[in-house]
Structure formats: structure tokens, C-alpha cells
Amino acid sequence: MSDVLGSALELLTERVGDRAAEWDRAGLLPVEMLRELGARGVLCAQVSTSDGGLGLSSSENGELTAHLGTLCGSTRSVATSHGMAAWVVTRLGSRRQRAAFLPRLTSGELAAVAFSESGAGSDLSAMTTEIRRDGNDVVVSGEKVWITVAAYADLILVFGRFGEGAAVVVVPADTPGVHVERIADPLGCRAAGHAVVRLDSVRLPADHLLSGAGMSLGLLVTSALTYGRLSIAWGCTGILRTCLRAATGHARSRTQFGVPLAEHQLVAGHLADLLVAEQVATRMCEHASRCWDDGTPELVTASVLAKHVAATNAARGAAAAVQVLGSAGARDSHPVARAYRDAKLMEIIEGSNEISKLLLAGAA
Secondary structure, rough: OOHHHHHHEEEEEEHHHHHHHHHHHOOOOHHHHHHHHHHHHHHHHOOOOHHOOOOOOOHHHHHHHHHHHHOOHHHHHHHHHHHHHHHHHHHHOOOOHHHHHHHHOOOOOOOEEOOOOOOOOOHHHHHHHHHEEHHHHHHHEEEEEOOOOOOOOEEEEEEEEEOEEEEEEEEEEEOOOEEEEOOOOOOOOOOOOOEEEEEEEEEEEEEEOOOOEEOOHHHHHHHHHHHHHHHHHHHHHHHHHHHHHHHHHHHHEEEOOOEEEHHEEEEEEEHHHHHHHHHHHHHHHHHHHHHHOOOOOOOOHHHHHHHHHHHHHHHHHHHHHHHHHHHHOOOOOOHHHHHHHHHHHHHHOOOHHHHHHHHHHHHH
16 A cells, blocks of 8 residues: 555544544535545545646545545545546646646535436436537536535536537536525435536636537546546445444344354345455456556446446445344444445436446447
């Protein structure tokens, strides 16, 4: 393990610790903590050191994300979205745009990425948000739903239609015409700042339009989602590690019918399934991150596979952990109860299980 990764892991342990239950109940994360994590580079750790990031590989950033996933699903969701925003700027921005926006994302400002619309969830080809040029400006109109981090964001990267193609525009959240409405009481990752974002003829300088403008919508979205899917997969691995630790600890210390729960065969079966689920998710994530680091053409498929396997395993594993703990794990903000809710959401976002299967079938 590199010193940089080790320091980042220690920082997350210190700043997040065991406070996730408190944040989950409140539905809020401390923004000052998020800004500190951003300024220390850990929310987009793959950004190069020259741009203020930590310069971690995908494999290193994956372990960092998994560790954060063991601590707090909401904070991990913020890191996923913020890191995805940084990747979109890195991948699609011009040299001048990278120099303008990346230092902001590594100095404490927070960013969200806006894909989904009420009529364009899994079917992003139905997106209706419009981005158009008007002289030296660009004008954005539309409504985005279930946008993670949007309630905290300083910058929102908005995907939309641009002529015959598509584009991404960097929208400061305080721009006139931007309206952000927090979603109350989401099922999972309750403190991650999910919100509806309305854009009423929002006018910005044309240099906020990333240089990939005019590309096909599918190509633009796939580039961003590859990062997001892999980050979620690593986060789900963290969920599984939390569930495995909680379930085994409880089963070994709790006695029923004169013996520890762990010695009852049906309970032992749950523990074995949890271990298998965690190990399989880890290996899928490691493979996808190697594809990223090596630049192999199978990266897109590997990221879909990792996300699908890890999210499915996390949902099943969290349910098994709740079953093992019984009433002890049935309190709403207990780690396995949070995992149960958070993991279910992971089967939906950044490509539902059904969409993942369709993509994987196409790659078979």
C-alpha cells in the first residue's frame, strides 16, 4: 500500500468514523467535512497531482472507495458523484477547461452529475434537457431528477441534447434559473443530497460547455457511467465487508440453544454465503480496475459486470446479515439496516440490474 493511499484511508476513518448512523437519521452530511475531504483530494483521488488530486490508480481508488463504503454509504455516494464529475471534466474538457475546473474540484467545491429525468431514467435516449448556443453564451433548459449531491453542490455537470448530438455543460448551482429541491426521505443513502434540479433558461458563458459537445449521447454517457459504475461496485464491496463483519461478530457472540449462533448450520450457511459474496465482488472490482489502469478495451463491459455482481451481492448479503442479527439489526440506523436500504438503491442507480443484464447479454 502506498503512503498516499494509507494516509487517505486514515483520514476517512478519522473524519467519518462511526457517525454514519447520526447522519442517516438526520438525512444530512456535514458540508464542512465534505469540503475538507474534497480539499484533501480524497473525493476524486484519481485526479492527477498536478491538478490537486492524489494521482491514485483505479485499483487504489477502489480500495479507498470500498473503505468509505464500510463507513458511510451516503459519504461514499458523494465521492462517487464528485469523482465522476472530475472524470467527465478530465475526459471531455479542453486543456483550458481542465485547468479551470479541476482545481475547483480538488479545493473544496462539490460537484454533481445530472443524467436522469422523469421520462428518461434507464432510457437516457429519451432525455429532453436542451443545451443550445446563443452568441457567446450557452443556454440550458430542462429538469433532472434524483441527482446525487445536488443539494450540496457548487457545480452541476448537466447532460443534455445539443443539436443533433449531446453535450455536457458545467453549471454553477448559484446561477440564476437553477432551482434545487431536496428529495425528502429517500430509501437509501439518505444523507447523500439527492435532489430535483430545474434549469429555467440558465445562461452561461460558452466556455462552460465541455469540448466534447456534439458527440453522440450514448458515447458521452457511457464515458461517465463507466467511472460511476466501477465506483459503485467498490462501494458495494464495502457494504459486504461491513455486513460480513457484523454478522460474524454477532453469530460468534450470541448464544442460542446452548451454543453460539455460528455453530448452527443454517446460520453458518449465511456466513459462508456472505464471505463468498464479498470475495466475488472484490475479484470483479479488481479485474475492472485492472482494465481501467491497463487501458484495455473490455473496460466498459468489466465495469458493468462489476457493478451488477457487487450490487446484487450487496443486496442479498445485507438481507442475510439482517437475518442473522435478527432484532439486533432491525433498528433503522444499525449498520446492517442501513446496508439493507443502501444496497437496494445500488441495484437501481447507474444502470438497474435489468439494464446491466441487457448490456452484458449484448457483450456475450
